[in-house]
Amino acid sequence: MPRLSTTGIHGADHLHTVPDVTPPINISTTFKYTNDPDKLEKAPPGPFPYEVGKPVYSREGHPSGELVELTIGKITNSYAVAYNSGLSAVYAAYTHLNPKVLCIGQGYHGVHGIADIWKRNHGLKQLSLKDEDLDKLGEGDVIHLETPVNPDSQVFDIQYFADKAHAKGAFLVVDSTFAPPPLQDAFEFGADLVMHSATKYFGGHSDLLAGVLLTKSEKVWRELIDDRIYLGTNIANLESSLLLRSLKTLELRVLKQSASATKIAKFLDESKDKYPAIAKVHHSSLQKDEFVARQLKGGHSPTFAFELQNEDQARKFPSKLKYFYHATSLGGVESLIEWRAMSDNTVSPSLLRVSVGLEDVDDLIEDITEALKAV
Numbered sequence: 001m002p003r004l005s006t007t008g009i010h011g012a013d014h015l016h017t018v019p020d021v022t023p024p025i026n027i028s029t030t031f032k033y034t035n036d037p038d039k040l041e042k043a044p045p046g047p048f049p050y051e052v053g054k055p056v057y058s059r060e061g062h063p064s065g066e067l068v069e070l071t072i073g074k075i076t077n078s079y080a081v082a083y084n085s086g087l088s089a090v091y092a093a094y095t096h097l098n099p100k101v102l103c104i105g106q107g108y109h110g111v112h113g114i115a116d117i118w119k120r121n122h123g124l125k126q127l128s129l130k131d132e133d134l135d136k137l138g139e140g141d142v143i144h145l146e147t148p149v150n151p152d153s154q155v156f157d158i159q160y161f162a163d164k165a166h167a168k169g170a171f172l173v174v175d176s177t178f179a180p181p182p183l184q185d186a187f188e189f190g191a192d193l194v195m196h197s198a199t200k201y202f203g204g205h206s207d208l209l210a211g212v213l214l215t216k217s218e219k220v221w222r223e224l225i226d227d228r229i230y231l232g233t234n235i236a237n238l239e240s241s242l243l244l245r246s247l248k249t250l251e252l253r254v255l256k257q258s259a260s261a262t263k264i265a266k267f268l269d270e271s272k273d274k275y276p277a278i279a280k281v282h283h284s285s286l287q288k289d290e291f292v293a294r295q296l297k298g299g300h301s302p303t304f305a306f307e308l309q310n311e312d313q314a315r316k317f318p319s320k321l322k323y324f325y326h327a328t329s330l331g332g333v334e335s336l337i338e339w340r341a342m343s344d345n346t347v348s349p350s351l352l353r354v355s356v357g358l359e360d361v362d363d364l365i366e367d368i369t370e371a372l373k374a375v
């Protein structure tokens, strides 16, 4: 089996239909039927029988989306279904599993937004990740685990929650956005479905919105594709071409971003005496639990958070930086910092979230040092 970087570049070579090295951007929403009346077939009863490689209408499937799914499937050793956002992927997971009870912890606010819609429309019961709540799971229910978690990249023990779910006949969905390949493979520790916001590290250039769901089961993959036709949440044509471009550099980007983030988190953690503005640094590399190294085999999350002494310092800090744009989101080649209170009302107002990009890490550390002096 070729390894990640090779697969990211060559994983779907056999599906190329023209000699172009970069598959052409294909924006067609509809595809011509055969001109031979004898070969025309009436639609059978039941759900639309979408066939990979035989595009009809782009909501059902299209060539660039299929190249993306095949490549990501090979990279992750699973079957991939691509969506028009990370949240569409989460919505599709819940639609497929249809839980009565959802155990969910701290994490991305948008996922809680989906859970609240399900509570409103379907009476979904939401519980925490505490043992006494996990014990209330029944057959077909769901644990939703985000690890490493937004915004502080704290790591949770995937195997522990997989065992808890499976003991009750429930399923474990892991949001692995903060640890893309090659950092973490949640399937190794028992996840049933793995989700990534491809807007972040898979995309990597802050220029596309997409999500993926991964499954080890071909049957589940087919069911997800069938649902997606009617949810109307297929990845868009143009975004697919951008994402294919991104997959070619996934490993290169993620490994460097991970190493730089680990170096910066260490620098901040060791500079608390010198720069008393630093109150606390949160990163998977600073977490001591034994399962952290076991899960994050390929390296630590390229996103982390730190707290300054007070809200005023945190509000000002981004304005003192040259190389970190003050913006939400993460995973791009450009470093970002966010005074996280801007988009999440559940976090400390003195917390800053940092997404480390591909700039030289020593330039980033010098930039942060100057900002620490300035607040």
Ligand SMILES: *Cc1c(COP(=O)(O)O)cnc(C)c1O
Binding pocket: 085, 086, 087, 088, 108, 110, 111, 146, 150, 175, 177, 178, 197, 198, 199, 200, 209, 210, 211
């Ligand atoms: C961004 C993000 C999402 C949502 O993804 P979109 O592509 O914005 O829909 C879900 N989970 C995590 C951890 C994220 O960072």
